[in-house]
Amino acid sequence: MPTAGGRAKPQQGxxxxxxxxxxxxxxxxxxxxxxERISTNLICARAGLAPSALYRYFEDKYAVLEALGExxxxxxxxxxxxxxxxxxxxxxDQMRGHIGELLHDTAVATNSVPxxxxxxxxxxxxxxxxxxxxxxxxxxxxxxxxxxxPYLPHVDRQELWSRLRLSVEIGFAxxxxxxxxxxxxxxxxxxxxxxxxxxxxxx
Numbered sequence: 214m215p216t217a218g219g220r221a222k223p224q225q226g227x228x229x230x231x232x233x234x235x236x237x238x239x240x241x242x243x244x245x246x247x248x249e250r251i252s253t254n255l256i257c258a259r260a261g262l263a264p265s266a267l268y269r270y271f272e273d274k275y276a277v278l279e280a281l282g283e284x285x286x287x288x289x290x291x292x293x294x295x296x297x298x299x300x301x302x303x304x305x306d307q308m309r310g311h312i313g314e315l316l317h318d319t320a321v322a323t324n325s326v327p328x329x330x331x332x333x334x335x336x337x338x339x340x341x342x343x344x345x346x347x348x349x350x351x352x353x354x355x356x357x358x359x360x361x362x363p364y365l366p367h368v369d370r371q372e373l374w375s376r377l378r379l380s381v382e383i384g385f386a387x388x389x390x391x392x393x394x395x396x397x398x399x400x401x402x403x404x405x406x407x408x409x410x411x412x413x414x415x416x
Contacts (some may be wrong), residue, residue, distance in 0.1 A: 232270055234260050236284055239277045240328030248278060281332050282342050286349035288322040293353055297360050305364035313407035320388050330392035354378045380410050
């Protein structure tokens with residue numbers, strides 16, 4: 214499977230560990246110094262690896278940033294898939310009733326990625342990154358629409374998708390806010406957002 218930079222992404226073993234190590238270190242450095250100030254040499258030095266190890270997977274530091282964005286979106290999408298698996302069989306009321314859990318699980322997934330807040334910013338600011346964010350948010354909307362649709366046969370599919378797309382954007386905006394804002398309670402904000410999204414859900 215190709216990475217964002219076009220190289221082959223390792224699937225297992227020591228190569229996978231090296232790849233993840235490079236991304237972890239890159240995320241830490243982005244958080245410490247900002248993306249423009251880091252370099253592939255700096256990433257390798259911090260990781261204790263030769264530059265050739267990085268260039269096996271990434272063409273340049275911009276490809277590293279794209280891979281960071283893709284990894285973050287994958288982590289968030291995995292949280293969504295686990296949530297759907299737990300609650301879809303219980304019907305639409307159960308899914309609506311556990312929106313707060315999905316918001317919490319998404320936040321946990323975000324926090325598991327070094328430098329997450331800076332990666333989130335780049336997903337808005339960099340033209341190369343916007344595609345990654347948009348594709349992920351559309352994927353989340355598609356999966357939620359698939360999960361909700363069997364319980365809402367009277368609702369037009371496009372209308373359902375549009376309403377859910379707005380909910381997805383709100384949810385991710387809250388996730389981003391909680392990465393930066395320390396003057397609010399994450400638990401309270403998650404609860405309030407879940408209440409708002411339930412109130413705006415399609416009946």
